[in-house]
Amino acid sequence: MNVPTEHMLILAGILFSIGVAGFFLRRNLIVVLMSIELMLNAANITFIAAARQHSTVGDLSLEGPIFAIFVIAIAAVEAAVGLALVIALFRRKQTVSVDAVNLLRD
Amino acid sequence: MADFLFYVAALVAVLTALGVVALKNPVMSVTSLLGCFFSVSMIYLLAGFQFIAAIQIMVYAGAIMVLFLFVVMLLNLGTDEMTDQVEQHIGKGARAKAGIGVALAMLVLSLVAALSTRFDGVDPGLAENGNDPVPALAGEMFTRYSLPFEAASVLLLATAVGVMVLAKRHRSPRPASGANRETGGAA
Numbered sequence: 001m002n003v004p005t006e007h008m009l010i011l012a013g014i015l016f017s018i019g020v021a022g023f024f025l026r027r028n029l030i031v032v033l034m035s036i037e038l039m040l041n042a043a044n045i046t047f048i049a050a051a052r053q054h055s056t057v058g059d060l061s062l063e064g065p066i067f068a069i070f071v072i073a074i075a076a077v078e079a080a081v082g083l084a085l086v087i088a089l090f091r092r093k094q095t096v097s098v099d100a101v102n103l104l105r106d
Numbered sequence: 107m108a109d110f111l112f113y114v115a116a117l118v119a120v121l122t123a124l125g126v127v128a129l130k131n132p133v134m135s136v137t138s139l140l141g142c143f144f145s146v147s148m149i150y151l152l153a154g155f156q157f158i159a160a161i162q163i164m165v166y167a168g169a170i171m172v173l174f175l176f177v178v179m180l181l182n183l184g185t186d187e188m189t190d191q192v193e194q195h196i197g198k199g200a201r202a203k204a205g206i207g208v209a210l211a212m213l214v215l216s217l218v219a220a221l222s223t224r225f226d227g228v229d230p231g232l233a234e235n236g237n238d239p240v241p242a243l244a245g246e247m248f249t250r251y252s253l254p255f256e257a258a259s260v261l262l263l264a265t266a267v268g269v270m271v272l273a274k275r276h277r278s279p280r281p282a283s284g285a286n287r288e289t290g291g292a293a
Contacts (some may be wrong), residue, residue: 001108001233002150005225008149011116013216015123015142017209022127024205028177030132034139037170038123041146044158052153053240057231062246065158065238069247072165073258077265079170083177084272090181090273 008049016042028088029096033082040075044068108233112152119145132178136171143167154237 015038022035051064086096093100118141125138143166150159247255 001110001154001230002230003109003112003152005228006220006223007112007116008153009220010217011119011149012119013213013220016216017213018120018127018210020212021205021209024208025202026127028132030174030182030183031126031135034126034135036138037166038126038142041143041166044162045146045149046159048150048153048155051155052228052232053225055232055237056229057235060237060239060242061245062238065155065243066246066251068158069161070201070254070258072161073262076170077164077261079173080245080265080269081272083173084175084269087180087273096181096183 005053006047008045008052012042012045012049015039015045027098029086029098030083032098033079033086036082037075037079040071040078044071047071107154108113112149115145115148115152119149132183133175136174136178139174140167140171143171152233154235155244156236157238157240206273 019035019038019042022038023032026032026035047064047068051061054061054064089101090096121139122138122145126135126142129135129138143162147159147162147167150156150162
């Protein structure tokens with residue numbers, strides 16, 4: 001595939017912006033967590049694009065894929081902790097709305 | 107052909123990502139995000155990163171999405187919770203305005219940054235030969251990056267314990283303290 005690196009970076013930028021919009025616009029905590037996953041995915045695409053840009057057939061640049069693997073591991077951790085918090089919140093307040101979490105307001 | 111497939115996968119990824127944000131039903135959001143992960147995995151595959159594509163499918167589509175779907179089903183959010191809050195499933199007011207502003211600023215910034223940078227062309231043989239051979243990846247991972255690797259494993263263990271503590275149902279302390287007193291007396 002001979003797609004220029006710019007186009008992969010543009011795709012990553014669009015996905016990251018959609019993730020940011022979802023993070024601020026949605027009130028369902030689960031969808032907010034999914035928006036964060038979307039942003040982590042966009043970051044992974046930039047890592048992959050940069051690794052591809054800096055590699056040649058004889059001399060591969062492996063930092064990109066390795067950091068992508070670490071990002072995926074962190075994403076799994078984040079999803080697990082976030083969903084456990086969602087379950088704890090649902091037990092206490094019977095809702096998953098972001099607006100229900102206002103105990104520390106003011 | 108591979109170029110065309112890249113643009114198809116990119117279009118599907120953007121559309122499904124929009125679906126994650128815009129769809130009302132959380133189950134549909136999860137399904138949409140699943141489609142996004144699969145198309146991103148296809149992009150990795152086209153770029154020659156076969157191992158990352160496999161990891162993306164296994165960890166994201168296999169594990170994380172099942173976790174999300176499990177929680178959505180466990181809390182039974184598909185029906186009541188959402189129909190009660192249809193009018194506010196996309197927020198309004200200052201936070202929404204700030205969110206749209208930040209998202210548009212990020213979009214413009216990334217587009218300007220990507221388009222104003224001059225990149226040399228990529229090596230055309232990369233996609234055929236594979237960009238992430240597993241032996242080389244493992245060699246780097248277990249030598250140069252062994253400390254982050256071990257830190258990630260400790261983090262995963264701490265997460266497993268922490269999630270169990272967080273999601274545990276707290277029982278009333280009365281029977282537990284009674285049992286403690288009994289065992290203390292016996293000892």
